[in-house]
Amino acid sequence: MPTISVDKAALFKALEKEYTTEEFDELCFEFGIELDEDTSQSTKPEDKAQPPQLKIEIPANRYDMLCFEGIALNLRVFLEKQELPKWTLTPPKSGELETLTIKEETTKIRPLCSGVILRNIKFTQERYDSFISLQDKLHQNLARQRTLVSIGTHDLDTIKGPFTYEALPPEEIEFIPLNQTQKMNGKQLMEFYEKDKHLGRYLHIIRDSPVYPVIYDSNRTILSLPPIINGDHSKITLNTKNVLIEITALDKTKVEIVNHMLVAMFGGYAESIEPINIISPHNNESREAPDLSPREMQAEVDYLNQVTGLNLSTTGISKLLTRMGHTVAPAKADSKLLDVSVPISRADVLHQADIMEDLAIAYGFNKLPRFYPNKTAAVAAPLPINKLGDIVRFEAATAGWSEVMPLILCSHEENFEWLNRKDPGGLAVKLANPKTIEYQIVRTSLLPGLLKTINSNRHHAVPIKVFEVSDVAFIDHAQERKSRNERHFAAAIMGKTSGFEQVHGLLDRVMLMLRSVFITREDGLKKESLEGYWIEEVDDPTFLAGHAAAIKLKVADKTHVIGVFGILHPSVLHKFELQYPVSTLEINLEVFL
Amino acid sequence: MAGRQRGPVPVLEKQSRNLTQEVLDKLDTKEPLQTAEDFPDVSQQEIKAALDRLGSRSMVKYETKETEQVLLTEESEAIVQDGSHEFKVWEAAKQQGGIPVKGLKIEGRPDAWVKAGQGTAIRNKWIKKDGEKFVAVPDSVEDTVQEELKGIQETKSISDAKRLVDLKKRKLVTVGKVLAYSVTKGPSYAKEIPVEVTDLTADMLADGSWKEANFKPYNFNALGAQQNAGALHPLMKVRAEFRNIFFNQGFVEMPTGHFVDSGFWNFDALFVPQQHPARDMQDTFFISDPPKADRPRPDPDTEKQMDAMEAGSRKLFATDDKKETKPRNYEEYWDNIKKVHQEGAFGSIGYRYPWSEDETLRLVLRTHTTAVSTWVLHRLAEDPRPARYFSIDRVFRNETVDATHLAEFHQIEGVIADFGLTLGGLMKFLEDFFSKMGIENLRFKPAYNPYTEPSMEIFGYHVGLGKWVEIGNSGMFRPEMLEPMGLPKNMRVYGFGLSLERPTMIKYGVSNIRDLLGHKVDLNFIESNAAVRLDKN
Known part of the structure; x- marks a missing residue:
């Protein structure tokens, strides 16, 4: 969630009230934003050096509250200090709109462009800073680090339309970037900003493309190289009167949302909002931009009342929704419906469910009638594998072993090499983007976690006896999700002697509790109807030679190898840095379901 | 507990001077005996130990006298x-x-x-x-x-x-307190300490010698013998409490047995747009192998588990009327999801962006168990009826690890589906739910969550911290999530969730999540952690 810092005194002036921190916190809580910090209460030198700020967390879908203007406006409307303005377009006196022509080549890199002109805007330092900061916030959030949308703003009096939006090879684009003195072409610009902390991270969006997007005026002056940087020539200053905003994008919906937000937040400082004629015949995107008419939708009175548990009249609903910026009137055709005009600033409203939530917020979540209907009963049931797992957990603990909960993600080495196991490929689920090597795969065995836990507890008196009942995962192409979990039980003992007979005894105990009898291998193989388990010496490099056994279980005439136990090979102990002998046991519990 | 002694009283040690015997001898001739006069050169500690040894055997009784002494500097x-x-x-x-x-x-x-x-x-x-x-x-x-x-x-x-x-x-002088004792004979006074036996044995029962035996007294100030006990993990004990709360309310446990899920179930079906920040590489673990999920399709194994768990409720609520069920249509579900994102549908204008099939079939480590709730709710659309589901299982976030964040944690999730539910009903339900762990007075804050509308953060007053703390999230699932499944419009679904770790950390004052989950947890902490009773303390 974005956090916006606003000047405390200025905001309280805008809200026409000197709130205490607690009162303002309460207002935020009711409205659904969050006061993170009031720096007037801070003792940090950097906070004391500037006038008190309020740091406010904004929900990720409220793009209309990403600057001081938006927070002040929405709260004023909520507090009924004003109604939300109705933004309208004013064509220039000449009647001739500025035009921006989109060339077809732009489809190769960044096909969409929109824009607007703010005439006779009055900037102050605060407004100017807020204007820049809003663009930055929009770039970070809605525009996904400028990949989807990017904004350029220009002093219209330094350039001359008509404008063109083109896509050209980088070498052919030459200009002085914002706040630089040297002319450079597209290629040189990439090298120049390679190490730039701020801009370096956006270069990848176009760097390897054969053509770069670029906006020209009628004198071939470059306005900007989106989504990287504007030209120095047309930069805006505190004295700029007429601002041209151009917005390039990959996403049709978001380009207009961004346009709406800039107009709604800063249109109020301008004398008029002037549309631009966009000419883009090749993709049917020719139009006048922006369209500032509110979005008309309908909401059902019954639905609004039912879900909130209220019984409000249409007037009552209308009054409350006005506080959230909507204009509401009963539908002419149907008295059960409301016509709702959703303002351009409320891009988050998609469905009447959003109107219903706004109604609940305006009414006050905590004032809604809290009432749970006594009409349904339900029958509980545990998931069978969890019930089985719990049985094994309780038996292991009762037998004197302690339960541990290591992580499910681990490194490839821990899961394979350190246990002297080879990755056969196609067994373990591998992560594409881990932040550390600790998380490379989803474990296929519980042993690494147990051994790491013992390693972190070397200060504990021996013997250490630990167990875990939890899931491992395997690749399984037969499944929709190409993988499946398997519930395992594993235990490990570290002591002055190997503890081999201890894990063996724990196995016998758990088997007894699961109603599985011990049978000899010969009997198991001979008598078909006999059910039970037996163990067989096995050659397994995880374990000391001659001290490992496979556990075999016969159920319903089928023999399963359900696991293995043994004394860990000293090379395994060495990898996990364990100084005493360790014996382990691991079995698959799924067969007992 | 350190420093406290375990087991019976210490054995009488042979000392160069047998003070216990001296006390017994002196008492034979002088009663009461005054330690200050009769043993002026013996330290207070030594005389006290001797008197306690005799006192615990009822051989002497003594009174403590506290006197002031003027001492030289x-x-x-x-x-x-x-x-x-x-x-x-x-x-x-x-x-x-x-x-x-x-x-x-x-x-x-x-x-x-x-x-x-x-x-x-x-x-x-x-x-x-x-x-x-x-x-x-x-x-x-x-x-x-x-x-x-x-x-x-x-x-x-x-x-x-x-x-x-x-x-x-x-x-030139100081005043000090001095303890001295006035000693009299006890009921078992004798001139010598009799032979003592330490414990009752089978032999003594057999030969009857227990009747005359003189048992060595037990030290009731010491701890008993160390139990070589096993232990359950504290988080699993808290999990058990939450499971009980859910079971008492009639919730069926959801089949969460797959860590890997597709973008479809984890995000798209929940109306999380494909450009949502949660789907960033920074937040979600994507899978490189296996490469790609199948489109959603029937899953008979999981289906069977659900059928078995819901058999009880079906039996109990069975009626004579034949209810029509509408078999699930996965193709239609897929198309509905595509449409609601791309163009809008079911009364929603949608997000209006080109919906990518590749993106939805990407495999991820589930970021929430709500992915499973989605599957279960889609199943419910076959026969829409009041239902309650819950799960407590591991979820994964590609977080930078710190004191409050791990790449893995447990999500507790509850889902209630019913006709005509209200927002206040959810608040009421949660009041009841959290009161079972001793949290009263809930407040709800409007919040944003792509798959619930309204969305409410749950705040409870924490007496220890003296402030309101966020204890969970809740809301009503969006129509854009439910209606594409085929659930009727008047069926509403509550969803609420919290992590298992956070309430455990608050309740037991654990400040670092790594002290609770993962291989770095101290075994002594696991072994000595008290039983969990969320309703008490």
Whole structure:
């Protein structure tokens, strides 16, 4: 969630009230934003050096509250200090709109462009800073680090339309970037900003493309190289009167949302909002931009009342929704419906469910009638594998072993090499983007976690006896999700002697509790109807030679190898840095379901 | 517990001096016995230990007497030894035929004492100034201070209270508390400690010797024997409590047995747009192998588990009317999801962006168990009816690890589906749910969550912290999530969730999540963690 810092005194002036921190916190809580910090209460030198700020967390879908203007406006409307303005377009006196022509080549890199002109805007330092900061916030959030949308703003009096939006090879684009003195072409610009902390991270969006997007005026002056940087020539200053905003994008919906937000937040400082004629015949995107008419939708009175548990009249609903910026009137055709005009600033409203939530917020979540209907009963049931797992957990603990909960993600080495196991490929689920090597795969065995836990507890008196009942995962192409979990039980003992007979005894105990009898291998193989388990010496490099056994279980005439136990090979102990002998046991519990 | 002793009372050790026997001997001739008089040279600790040994066997009884004693300081001990400072000054003046006005040194006496003694000697007219020197005046003096202190040393008391204050002020004496004991014979008094047996044995039962045996008393101040106990993990104990709360409310547990899920179930079906920040590489673990999920399709194994769990409720609520069920259509579900994102549908304008099939089939480690709730709700659309589901299982976030964040944690999730549910009903339900862990007074804050509308953060008042803390998230699932499944419009679904770790950390004052989950957890913490009763303490 974005956090916006606003000047405390200025905001309280805008809200026409000197709130205490607690009162303002309460207002935020009711409205659904969050006061993170009031720096007037801070003792940090950097906070004391500037006038008190309020740091406010904004929900990720409220793009209309990403600057001081938006927070002040929405709260004023909520507090009924004003109604939300109705933004309208004013064509220039000449009647001739500025035009921006989109060339077809732009489809190769960044096909969409929109824009607007703010005439006779009055900037102050605060407004100017807020204007820049809003663009930055929009770039970070809605525009996904400028990949989807990017904004350029220009002093219209330094350039001359008509404008063109083109896509050209980088070498052919030459200009002085914002706040630089040297002319450079597209290629040189990439090298120049390679190490730039701020801009370096956006270069990848176009760097390897054969053509770069670029906006020209009628004198071939470059306005900007989106989504990287504007030209120095047309930069805006505190004295700029007429601002041209151009917005390039990959996403049709978001380009207009961004346009709406800039107009709604800063249109109020301008004398008029002037549309631009966009000419883009090749993709049917020719139009006048922006369209500032509110979005008309309908909401059902019954639905609004039912879900909130209220019984409000249409007037009552209308009054409350006005506080959230909507204009509401009963539908002419149907008295059960409301016509709702959703303002351009409320891009988050998609469905009447959003109107219903706004109604609940305006009414006050905590004032809604809290009432749970006594009409349904339900029958509980545990998931069978969890019930089985719990049985094994309780038996292991009762037998004197302690339960541990290591992580499910681990490194490839821990899961394979350190246990002297080879990755056969196609067994373990591998992560594409881990932040550390600790998380490379989803474990296929519980042993690494147990051994790491013992390693972190070397200060504990021996013997250490630990167990875990939890899931491992395997690749399984037969499944929709190409993988499946398997519930395992594993235990490990570290002591002055190997503890081999201890894990063996724990196995016998758990088997007894699961109603599985011990049978000899010969009997198991001979008598078909006999059910039970037996163990067989096995050659397994995880374990000391001659001290490992496979556990075999016969159920319903089928023999399963359900696991293995043994004394860990000293090379395994060495990898996990364990100084005493360790014996382990691991079995698959799924067969007992 | 460190330092406390386990097991029975310590065995009587052979000492060079058998104090216990001496006490018994003395008591034979003198009762009551006063330790201060009869054993003046034995330390209080030693005599107390001997009396306790006898007392625990009822051989003696004793009363503790606390008395005050006036004790000499280092300075006054020096005075008792050699005389007062003024005496020493007079003596020096006499022996040396005069002493310098300043800088007189007397062996064994610090300068400050000498200086004070010189002042007193002048006041006493024991010395007087003669030119550059002090000379002795009388030939002999009576050192009353030394005499007085000698008396105090012998009697350890002063009768004159005013004088005591004066001496204390001059740091010549201190007053200390001394414990002494008045000892009488106990009911089992004997002249010797009888032979003792440590424990009742089978042999003693067999031969009847237990009747005459003299059992060594048990030390009731010590801990019992160490139990080689196993232990359940504290988080799993808290999980058990939450499971019980859910079971008591009739919730069916959801089949969460797959860590890997597709973008479809984890995001798209929940109306999370494909450009949502949660789907960033920074937040979600994507899978490189296996490469890609199948489109959603029937899953007979999981289906069977659900059928088995819901058999009870189907049986109980069965009626004679034949209910029509509408088999799930996965193709249609897929198309609905695509449409609701791309163009809008079911009364929603949608997000209006080109929906990518590749993106939805990407495999991820589930970021929430709500992915499973989605699957279960889609199943419910076959036969929409009131239902309650829950799960508690592991979820994964590609977080940078710190004191409050791990790449894995447990999500507790509850889902209630019913017709005509209200927002206030969810608040009421949650009030009841959280009251079972002792949290009363809930407040709800409007919040944003792509798949619930309204979305509410749940705040509870934490008495210990003295503030409102966020304890969970809740909301009603969006129509854009439910209606594409085929659920009827008037069926509403509550969803609420919290992590298992956070309430456990708050409840038990654990400040670092790594002390609770993962391989770095201290085994001693697991082994000594008390049973979990969320409704108590």
